[in-house]
Amino acid sequence: MNKIYLIIGFIIMVAAQWFVPGQMIVEQESVLTEGTAYKFKTRPIDPSDPLRGKYITLNFEMQKAFTKDSTINYGDALYVCLKNDADGFAKATIASKEKLDNKLDYIKVEANYYFQDTISFRVPFNTFYMEESKAYPAETLVRQANRDSILNNCYGLVYVKDDRAVLENVLINDEPIKDYVERHIKENTER
Amino acid sequence: MNSKIEKELDKLLEAKVISRSVQEDIKAYYAKDTVEKPNKLFAIFGVLGSLLTGLGIILILAHNWDDFSRATKTFWAFVPLVVGQLFAAYTLFKKRSSAWKETAAVFLFFAIGASMALVSQIYNIPGEMSSFLLTWIVLAAPLVYLLKSHAVALLHLLFATIYACNVGCFNDTTPYLYLLLLGWLLPYYWMQLKSKPSSNITGIFNWFLPLSLLITLGAFVQWDDSFVFLTYIFLFGLFYNLGKLPFFEHQKMRANGYLLLGSLGTVFTLFITSFSFVWDEFINDFLSINDTAVTIVIGLVTLAVIAFMYSKKRLRPFNLFQYVFVLFFGICLFKEGGSFVPTILVNILILALGVFAVEMGARKNLFSVLNYGLLIITGLITCRFFDTDISFVLRGLLFVAIGAGFFGANYFMYKKQQKQQKLTINE
Numbered sequence: 001m002n003k004i005y006l007i008i009g010f011i012i013m014v015a016a017q018w019f020v021p022g023q024m025i026v027e028q029e030s031v032l033t034e035g036t037a038y039k040f041k042t043r044p045i046d047p048s049d050p051l052r053g054k055y056i057t058l059n060f061e062m063q064k065a066f067t068k069d070s071t072i073n074y075g076d077a078l079y080v081c082l083k084n085d086a087d088g089f090a091k092a093t094i095a096s097k098e099k100l101d102n103k104l105d106y107i108k109v110e111a112n113y114y115f116q117d118t119i120s121f122r123v124p125f126n127t128f129y130m131e132e133s134k135a136y137p138a139e140t141l142v143r144q145a146n147r148d149s150i151l152n153n154c155y156g157l158v159y160v161k162d163d164r165a166v167l168e169n170v171l172i173n174d175e176p177i178k179d180y181v182e183r184h185i186k187e188n189t190e191r
Numbered sequence: 192m193n194s195k196i197e198k199e200l201d202k203l204l205e206a207k208v209i210s211r212s213v214q215e216d217i218k219a220y221y222a223k224d225t226v227e228k229p230n231k232l233f234a235i236f237g238v239l240g241s242l243l244t245g246l247g248i249i250l251i252l253a254h255n256w257d258d259f260s261r262a263t264k265t266f267w268a269f270v271p272l273v274v275g276q277l278f279a280a281y282t283l284f285k286k287r288s289s290a291w292k293e294t295a296a297v298f299l300f301f302a303i304g305a306s307m308a309l310v311s312q313i314y315n316i317p318g319e320m321s322s323f324l325l326t327w328i329v330l331a332a333p334l335v336y337l338l339k340s341h342a343v344a345l346l347h348l349l350f351a352t353i354y355a356c357n358v359g360c361f362n363d364t365t366p367y368l369y370l371l372l373l374g375w376l377l378p379y380y381w382m383q384l385k386s387k388p389s390s391n392i393t394g395i396f397n398w399f400l401p402l403s404l405l406i407t408l409g410a411f412v413q414w415d416d417s418f419v420f421l422t423y424i425f426l427f428g429l430f431y432n433l434g435k436l437p438f439f440e441h442q443k444m445r446a447n448g449y450l451l452l453g454s455l456g457t458v459f460t461l462f463i464t465s466f467s468f469v470w471d472e473f474i475n476d477f478l479s480i481n482d483t484a485v486t487i488v489i490g491l492v493t494l495a496v497i498a499f500m501y502s503k504k505r506l507r508p509f510n511l512f513q514y515v516f517v518l519f520f521g522i523c524l525f526k527e528g529g530s531f532v533p534t535i536l537v538n539i540l541i542l543a544l545g546v547f548a549v550e551m552g553a554r555k556n557l558f559s560v561l562n563y564g565l566l567i568i569t570g571l572i573t574c575r576f577f578d579t580d581i582s583f584v585l586r587g588l589l590f591v592a593i594g595a596g597f598f599g600a601n602y603f604m605y606k607k608q609q610k611q612q613k614l615t616i617n618e
Contacts, residue, residue, distance in 0.1 A: 006337065010283060013333040014276050017303055020330060021272075021310040025265060028314035052308045052323075053253030055315075129312040131257040167315040178257050 028166050035161030036105050038082055038090040040123070042156050042170070043142060054135035056177075058126045058156050058170065063112075065095035067119045072097065076111040078121055082160065089155060095119050099163075108163040125158055125167040134181045141184050142172065196221060237294030238342045245271075245301020252309045261313055268309035275299030283338060296340035300331045321357040321366075324350055328372060335379055341392045344379055345399060347372070352403045359410025365481070366410050373403070384438055394446030397439065401430050401452045412482045418473045420464050421523055422486045427456035428516025429493040435500065435513060444559070457515050458544065458567055464519075465537045465574055470530035490516070511547040515540065541571045549600060556611070561604055565597050 041061040065080050072078065078095045081104040085091040094100065095109075112120040130138060142154055154177075157169045170177040200217060203209045209217075248271050256264065275298045282291040304327045311318065328350050334343045355369035380400065383393045408426055412419045433439065434450025444451070463469060478486060493516060500506050506513075518540055525532040545567035552561025572589050 006283065009333060009337050010280065013330075013337060014280075017272060017276065017306075017330050018269075020326060021268065021306050024307075024310045024314065024316060028316065052312050053255045055312075124317050125315065127317040128315050129255050131255045132253070134257070 027164060031159045031161040031164050031166040032168060035159035035164075035166065037168075038084070038105070038158050038160055039088060039153075039155040039171075040090050040158055042154055053129055054132045055127050055129040056135050056138055056170070058128060058167075060123055060126065060156070062090055062092050063122070064118050064120050065092035066117060067095040067114070068117060069095075069097060069119075070114055072111050072114050072119055074111060074113060078109050078111050078119065079106045079163065080109050080121065081106045089153075090158070095121065105160045106163065107158075107160055107165045123165075125156070125165050128156070128167055128170050128177075130178065130181075134178060134185075137185060138177055138181050141181060231290075233288075234290035234293050237290050238297050241294045241297035241301070242342075245298055245305070249301060249305045249308060252305055253312070255312060264309065264313050268306050268313065271302035272299075272306040275302035279334070279338060289339070292338040293340050293342050296334045296338040296343045297346070300334060300343050300346055303327055303330050319357075321354055324354045324357065325368060328354065332372075332375055335376065344376060345395070347376055348399055348403050351376075352406055355407040355410045359407070363413075366407070369407055369410070388438060389442060389446070394442070394448075397442075397446055398448030398452075401433075401448050405430075405452065405456070408485075411485050413479050418478055418523070418526075419482060420460055420469070421478065421520065422482055422489065423460050424457060424519045425486050425489040425493060425516045427453045427460065428513075429453070429489055429496065431457065431512055431515075432493055432496045432500070435505070435510070436496065437503070437505065454512055454563075457512065458541070458570070461515070461519070461537055461541050461544070462570055462574055465534065465541060465571065467530045467534040470526060470533050473526070490520075510551075511544060515544070538571065538575070541567060545571065553600070553604060553607075556604065556608060558601065558604060561600055562597070565593070565600060568596075569593050 040058075042058040043061075065078075072095075076097060078097060079099050080095045081093045081100060081102060083091050083093050083104065093104065094102075095111075099106065107123065109121040109123050112122060153174075154170070154172045156167050157171060159166045159168055172180045175183075197218070200209070200214050204211060204214050252267070259267075275295070278295040279292075279299045281287070282295040307323065307327060307330075310316070311323070328347060331343065332347060334340055335347055351369055351372035354372070355366040358364050358366035358369075380396055383390070383396060387393055405426065408422065412422050430449045431453025434447050434453055439447045439449060497506070497513065519537075522533050522536045522540070525536065545564045548564025548567060549561055550564075552558065552564055572593060576586060
């Protein structure tokens with residue numbers, strides 16, 4: 001291969017290999033710094049990814065919105081407008097296939113099923129990666145706290161900007177889940 | 192130089208078959224050859240080392256070091272990538288040996304995956320495994336040509352296969368992008384076939400490419416309510432006919448994955464369809480629209496390969512294995528009338544293939560082909576034991592007969608070979 005083509009090809013390849021993760025970072029950072037923060041009530045469970053490590057899947061309470069559009073099918077992309085409820089948690093107001101011009105923040109979701117002016121949906125930011133030894137305790141501790149009714153709230157802190165949303169952290173009783181798990185593991189070992 | 196050759200040379204010198212000067216010449220030839228030959232062992236261990244290091248880095252990063260800040264973790268996400276790119280640039284522009292290039296390319300391949308995985312982890316970016324794999328494969332794809340890396344070409348094929356299965360198996364999506372990923376590799380494979388048709392790596396590709404196609408066909412067809420056996424027979428027909436192309440026909444049998452996979456796959460699928468219940472199951476269904484399209488495309492490509500061989504006058508002597516897919520299609524047309532006729536016809540076809548292989552083995556003096564034919568016949572009889580009411584005595588007699596056939600045919604071949612050897616010596 002001609003040397004000049006080789007150099008150009010190599011530079012393009014290296015640039016692409018930088019561009020893809022770099023663009024991922026820039027997009028996420030812009031949402032985190034410029035976006036609006038919402039609290040999404042949730043419950044974590046613990047699966048694993050062979051390449052990206054252990055994570056908890058978040059089962060959000062907010063999974064239904066009002067819509068008059070009965071043509072929405074399973075798997076369609078939807079825009080769901082957000083508001084905060086009286087307790088300060090995110091609440092879905094209205095869902096639509098097109099962006100609505102109502103100055104509300106919105107998230108992009110995937111439609112499940114339509115029934116009587118209500119559409120159920122799946123939110124995309126349901127994966128929170130954790131240090132490998134903490135993912136499973138996170139699930140069990142939250143379940144235990146729920147059962148003992150000592151858990152006031154468990155929520156995902158999500159930054160929203162345009163149709164992009166970034167899950168920044170998961171908090172239990174306003175404490176980051178990492179610290180919550182660490183504290184409980186420490187307490188259990190000291191007992 | 193190989194010590195075995197050295198010992199043989201000493202023996203030949205002692206027996207006065209060769210002179211000392213000839214012995215020296217041969218030694219000098221091998222010594223020169225060894226110097227010129229790239230160090231294959233270094234390449235293999237280099238690739239293995241990179242493979243393990245790369246996978247190790249991915250696992251270490253997957254631990255999720257949550258005591259580090261986001262900025263620190265982001266910095267570490269790029270470290271393996273930069274190391275891999277610098278290593279690749281060094282081997283490429285300093286024109287290091289292929290062993291160095293292979294090592295650098297494999298390391299960079301895994302560094303790309305590690306970097307993307309860590310960024311996804313830091314920002315909790317959700318997403319399917321398939322889209323993650325696709326981005327990874329595309330970003331690493333230029334390495335195949337820039338560093339001329341066989342190992343990355345194989346990894347590309349392996350990851351493309353995993354991607355296709357991830358997208359298409361157990362759901363309704365068809366992984367069309369797999370075909371593009373495969374297409375990216377074809378010029379590289381073509382260059383290998385042209386420049387090094389008998390090398391080990393070309394032999395490995397001759398196995399991996401059809402294997403990848405065989406595995407991913409499952410992602411292109413719908414298994415529910417579809418008579419996919421026809422599609423598979425067509426694919427095996429394509430493999431067998433590809434294996435008969437001039438490129439592959441003169442190679443060692445073990446390096447011709449197309450021929451072996453095509454032949455074994457055809458026979459195996461025929462064995463399955465030789466049971467009447469298989470036809471009963473699908474009595475009212477044929478192929479879905481999607482599967483019909485896939486089968487037609489494979490069939491047309493196979494016919495094109497046969498037409499090419501016809502134009503090159505390479506279809507003589509007649510070989511029944513090359514046309515099984517057409518005959519099986521003909522058998523499928525009788526399906527509407529019930530399972531009886533197609534079942535009988537498939538059994539006759541298997542028997543014909545067995546007899547044909549025995550005849551071909553005897554004609555070409557090939558023990559392997561002869562015994563393969565006998566095995567096909569044995570397999571057919573064994574299969575019929577499960578769904579027929581033949582008496583035990585008759586079954587026993589059939590087995591004795593086929594056993595005697597094995598002995599007889601091999602003995603006949605052995606005698607024939609001995610006779611030919613004697614004739615050659617006398618001449």
